[in-house]
Amino acid sequence: MRVLTASDRAVLVECADLDEAMRMHGAWAHVPGVMELVPGARTVLVRFDPLVTSAAELAEVLVATSADEGALESGPEVIVPVRYDGEDLAEVADLLDVSVDEVVRRHGAARWTVAFSGFAPGFGYLIGDDPLFDVPRRGSPRTRVPAGAVALAGQFSGVYPRASPGGWQLIGTTDAVMWDVHRDPPALLKPGARVRFVVAEQSLVPSAVSGFSDASAAHRHVGRRRADGGADGLQVPTPALEVVNPGLQLLVQDLGRSGLAELGVPASGAADRIALRDANRAVGNALEAAVLEGVGPAAVRFHGSTVAVATGAECELGVIGVDGRMRCVPHSAPFAVADGDELEIGPPTRGLRFTIGVRGGIRMPEQLGSRSTDTLSGIGPAALRAGDVLPVGTHAPRAVEPDALPRDLPGDVVELDITLGPRDDWFTPAAVRLLSEQEWTVTPRSDRVGIRLHGERSLERAIRDELPSEGAVDGAIQVPADGQPVLFGPDHPTTGGYPIIGSLTDAARDAAGQLRPGARILFRVVS
Numbered sequence: 001m002r003v004l005t006a007s008d009r010a011v012l013v014e015c016a017d018l019d020e021a022m023r024m025h026g027a028w029a030h031v032p033g034v035m036e037l038v039p040g041a042r043t044v045l046v047r048f049d050p051l052v053t054s055a056a057e058l059a060e061v062l063v064a065t066s067a068d069e070g071a072l073e074s075g076p077e078v079i080v081p082v083r084y085d086g087e088d089l090a091e092v093a094d095l096l097d098v099s100v101d102e103v104v105r106r107h108g109a110a111r112w113t114v115a116f117s118g119f120a121p122g123f124g125y126l127i128g129d130d131p132l133f134d135v136p137r138r139g140s141p142r143t144r145v146p147a148g149a150v151a152l153a154g155q156f157s158g159v160y161p162r163a164s165p166g167g168w169q170l171i172g173t174t175d176a177v178m179w180d181v182h183r184d185p186p187a188l189l190k191p192g193a194r195v196r197f198v199v200a201e202q203s204l205v206p207s208a209v210s211g212f213s214d215a216s217a218a219h220r221h222v223g224r225r226r227a228d229g230g231a232d233g234l235q236v237p238t239p240a241l242e243v244v245n246p247g248l249q250l251l252v253q254d255l256g257r258s259g260l261a262e263l264g265v266p267a268s269g270a271a272d273r274i275a276l277r278d279a280n281r282a283v284g285n286a287l288e289a290a291v292l293e294g295v296g297p298a299a300v301r302f303h304g305s306t307v308a309v310a311t312g313a314e315c316e317l318g319v320i321g322v323d324g325r326m327r328c329v330p331h332s333a334p335f336a337v338a339d340g341d342e343l344e345i346g347p348p349t350r351g352l353r354f355t356i357g358v359r360g361g362i363r364m365p366e367q368l369g370s371r372s373t374d375t376l377s378g379i380g381p382a383a384l385r386a387g388d389v390l391p392v393g394t395h396a397p398r399a400v401e402p403d404a405l406p407r408d409l410p411g412d413v414v415e416l417d418i419t420l421g422p423r424d425d426w427f428t429p430a431a432v433r434l435l436s437e438q439e440w441t442v443t444p445r446s447d448r449v450g451i452r453l454h455g456e457r458s459l460e461r462a463i464r465d466e467l468p469s470e471g472a473v474d475g476a477i478q479v480p481a482d483g484q485p486v487l488f489g490p491d492h493p494t495t496g497g498y499p500i501i502g503s504l505t506d507a508a509r510d511a512a513g514q515l516r517p518g519a520r521i522l523f524r525v526v527s
Helices: 016-025 055-064 090-096 099-108 273-283 427-437 506-512
Strands: 001-005 010-014 034-037 045-049 076-084 112-117 125-129 142-145 149-153 154-160 163-168 169-173 194-200 240-245 250-251 291-295 298-302 306-314 317-320 326-328 335-336 342-345 351-360 388-391 413-420 440-442 448-456 476-478 486-488 500-504 520-525
Touching: 001 413, 001 500, 010 500, 016 034, 016 045, 016 112, 016 335, 034 112, 045 055, 076 335, 090 169, 099 194, 149 273, 154 163, 273 291, 273 306, 273 351, 273 506, 291 298, 306 342, 342 351, 388 440, 413 427, 427 500, 427 520, 500 506
Parallel strands: 076 194, 413 520
Antiparallel strands: 001 010, 010 045, 034 045, 112 125, 112 194, 125 154, 142 163, 149 154, 149 169, 240 298, 240 388, 250 291, 291 351, 298 342, 306 335, 306 351, 317 326, 317 342, 413 500, 440 448, 440 520, 448 486, 476 486, 476 500
């Protein structure tokens, strides 16, 4: 068992095999300081609280913990009806040198167990007891695999919870809904659950296929305004905030939904947590209250009198009253608004994302304990559009803080602290040095899922094997086959199969949330 650095707040533990990883995942659940466990094919990612334990202390406890065969408890049995009509079924039969009927029979006869989750919320990696099933991935991934597709890859089987790209071999489809935020628990297939696939025409199990909503798109939970100024079938609440111009992107965000990574759900939350906390502190909210986070220029209208603030990226800020007069307002300092006032936010002059805080907080319905929009999995409110009306709270627990909070935002060149690992040994020594010696440019193909970087020289791999899927943290620097890194953002996949050479320190993540296309990064390796 090896304990590797995954970040300054996480370690990755290599186990002997999948079975040991599953057993240790259960055994480590109550270790002091452990905040989250994300099992992988041969590893367990352990995220810890640095106020309770250190990486070195935690490593000693993890390695010393024993878990015999009895420590692995079987979960409930889930029956999944399948129509064996997949596009790759005949090809899979040829690859396995058996008939199509034999593939169907043995897939249904095998005893499957959910080893771990990842890729997307509700996607379970199922390991079976039939050695027949060891199927290579497709040479060219599909750009779209439909929700409910039953698939094989390597020794695993799985069901796609929503339409997405994918390279697994498709053997069938099911109507069972893998993921529903309104269900408890939301994942139909949790780690440890036992799964039995049955031919749908022979055995339909209502509990497995009914009563689940389609979670492939986020719920809006906002009112819409008509051209005559009235709400579209709804009375405009007071106080409220109306989107006049959402800019390039405008989202509801708070501190996110941590603790669900083993279900494939990233924490999400504000890309710039400092801006969120500064905004809430300025208007008297609890520090975790929901705000708006976006990329300007943008504009919002206030319904009812309240106190607001704009933090994060530096932009020109102006409030237009109902009389048409504009007044400038300071950055990061609270200001009063009256009913009908509009806040206009100019394009960023420094940084990327602005944050709007309103006294009382944005009061959108919670999903899985958070109001944050997760752009990868579709959990939380959808991206806001012009005309959306959002309710605002009526009180806040603290007094307004009038003083602006000074802060240095990233410029054209920013230095970010990183830790190396867990897979820096998969790269040549020259590549590891190059990571911190070379400038990396933020490309326009960047978003909340990942910031794609480009360097003059790519990072060369020393090990070219396929890496079994393993957990990843926010701020991980994953390196695809082309050698150009991807810096994971708050909406990143919770597991991945490309090696991670290093990760941002927790303190560096907020600066990364303000990186704009064209910005240049210098990574600084810290202990």
